[in-house]
Amino acid sequence: MNRPSLLAIAILAAIALPLGLTDFWTFIAIEVLVFALYAVSFNLLLGYGGMLSFGHAAFFGVGGYTVAILVKHGGLPLAVAFPAALAMSAITAAIIGFFSVRRIGIYFAMLTFAFQMLLYTVALKATGLTGGDDGITGLKAAGALSKPIYYYWFALIIVIVALALMHRIVHSPFGMTLQALRGNPRRVEYVGINVRTHQLATFVLAGTIAGLAGAIFAISSGNVFPGWLNWTASATPIVMAVLGGFRTFIGPMVGAAVYVMLEVVISGHTEYWPLIMGVIIVVLVLMMPEGIMGMTRRIRDGKR
């Protein structure tokens, strides 16, 4: 079967999916959508730009908190809150990126981590705005979107559009430049391209999309917590991307789906989900660094 028809079938299946699901599983399906988007946005940095961010949760959190604050305190509709969330996460990414992108590699990892923890502290301490430790709860969309199935379709449309945009970008001249500078930034400089501005733009784009994912999730889960900005939260997109395979566009989506399902199943049995996730990371890193998509590709190409 060719790619367009496969894509069409996948989209139709995604549309039809919640018709056979209970509300609980519809929420899980929304979670898969959200984290697929989140993981692909992260992979713009890691897989395409070669920038390992340990603070991507900052933008997911900023998106979520912006929507939560505007809806809860301002009583604003989603039509205002969502664009505001995009703007806020873009601005945050521009500021953090300005400092972090100066030095790619180890500094970048540390700085993104440190800045995210700064935002975590703000979320904890600015109780008037963020509710501190208790977060902001009881969020709800107005009208038809308050029904899980409609919210699922709403989320699906946003996610498909955002994924299509990112797919377009990674295959554009900009995306090719990004992949070139992943391996050899100095050579890119010497063909007349300003490496830093391209890295910064990618960082802002990835942060904005992560903020969008956080905004969708704030409404579907009904609340936001400071934990969204905690350091553990930044491991989530990394694990998803590596689990699914960060050398492909689709890999992080697969990783997100597997991760979310694993979490649902495992955290039903034990509160030590982080411990299990840690072990999964160790196994991944030591045994299958190419992730699920890398493995399936190798099997398909004949086992070597």
Place this chain on the structure above:
Amino acid sequence: MANADALFHVDGLSKQFGGVQALANVTMSVAPGELRAVIGPNGAGKSTFFNTITGLFPPTSGNVFFQGERITGQPPHALARIGIGRTFQITSIFRELTVRENLQVALTGRERRSWSIWPKARTMNMPRVRELLALVGLTDTGTRIAGTLSHGDQKRLELAIALAGQPRLLLLDEPTAGMAAQERLASIHLVGSLARELGLTVIFTEHDMAVVFAVATVITVLHQGAVLAEGIPAAVRAMPAVQQVYLGEAVAPVE
């Protein structure tokens, strides 16, 4: 400026690393169309000279001019845009991309289209890519992953990347490093003929004297970070000071 019609001019360039004087007051002028070789024993300052004039790090003092404009300390991407291309001693290509994509990235830089998100990158600029590949003798390698090419072919690819920027001045750092003896001459003759064909000015560093004398029109000899001698090959070869520096090396034999 001493030399108004020079394409490239370096004025009193010095560079210090900590207490070490790596470059000491280097002045040189390169006229359009020249093939200038910068030679010198190991540690003479060739690499520092190259990296300083290509914006990798700023000089401690002194200036660099290109087409009469001061370009001292400008970042590499700015130099590339005004027509300066370079290659590296350790071949610098995009190893994970295909040969074709390597050139497409370079052309994207040339056309300032690295920001555009519209056309599909994979089909961009194909006629020009084929032209460049033919120019350096890499026709039919377009879909190969660049990292899998032989060492010599990677060097050629890097040359093509530099040429994609349509430079007026080409800076080649040890263009034959790591090649077998016969391959070296073929490779430098390719550079020479391309330079004449495309009207390029070339500055290159080289430690193989046979390669230097094969194509260079003017030679500058660096020694301990300073210019020891400069002139046409026959004159430089005859200088006692140069022979002393290269004592034991094969400078003297005349063809």
Place this chain on the structure above:
Amino acid sequence: METIGLFFTEHFGWIQNPVVVARQMLAGISNGMLLFLISAGLSLIFGVSRIVNFAHGVLFMLGAYFALTIAGFGPESGLWFVLALIAGAVGLFAFGAAVEMALLRPLYQAAHEFQLLLTFALVFIVGDLVKLIWGREDHAVAVPGLLTGSTEAFGVTFPTYRMFLIVFGVLVAIALWWVLHRTRWGILVRAATMDRHMLGALGTNTKALFTGVFALGAALAGLGGALAAPIVAVGPGLHVQVIIDAFVVVVIGGMASVGGALVASLLVGIVNAFGVLAFPSAAVVLTFALMAFILIVRPWGLFGTPE
């Protein structure tokens, strides 16, 4: 004008009280000493193996838990404390060596993303194991007998334990300097930090060097944790603020510079101590502001070298 005056009294009124300033200074310096123990290890490991050890905070936390357990055996005598310090240092030395050999060694040839990810995974694993072994609640460890109470200096009374921390920290810093500059092993470590290719050329046993440095870094963190136990809440969240501060320190001081780590640790410790007085809820922002400022004027850190 009046609002500025009010602002000043509210946030900086303590400046007029020299006793408060002196005490806070001491608290800042002693915290800075603890921070130095962690960030020195972080710097050493980074210098030799180019790994940023995200797990360094949990190593510190393990040291504190070791002290907690040993204190449980006999808090009334001062001997337990000596044992706790030894356990923190030796225990973490062994743990660090084991982690390096079993998990990191296979990854030195891999992309550095994977090394970072592995140390990140260790944070999850150790963080949860700690909860399994010691529970989720915070514990207090008593200050050891001899070091309780306060001591007078310059006409101000200071908590004795804080004074002890400073003296101890200075001794460790001197010992570390001696090891790095006066022993063959230390000279190798510094050589490897400055030029990584040199190692192969020297024909040194690189594997042993990498393991040794990681273990030493872990031991310093463990020692720091044991030292900190009497003045912090020993709980599963202990590692978080520690690793953030340590990161800020190495960014300010310059990666791979132990001297830079010392200066930056003291700086961050002091800024934190006074920041808490001035802006109780926003102190952490001050250290970040400091870091941002350093990054703008000297992106490679105070004592780092631009590459």
